[in-house]
Amino acid sequence: MLDLWFVAGIALGTIVTGFCAIGSFERGSDSVHRRSWNREHAARKRALLASRAGVRPSPKPYLEGVLPKAS
Secondary structure (H helix, E strand, O other): OHHHHHHHHHHHHHHHHHHHHHHHHHHHHHHHHHHHHHHHHHHHHHHHHHHHHOOOOOOOOOOOOOOOOOO
16 A cells, blocks of 8 residues: 555656646746847847838947857
8 A cells, every 4th residue: 555655646746846847947938038039029020121111121239349249
């Protein structure tokens, strides 16, 4: 009978840990997407609107002496 409770406890612990891990992953990925995705989304939107209007999109100005990151 002890073996049954042991297996049930392991199974329940695994399920609870899995739900906690999934929730943590989703909160973390939402946080990352909010930061980086907003900039990419804004750039894509500017490019799309500029292509519809027939003008070239102008990149945001950089500070003097600061180079953009290499992709």
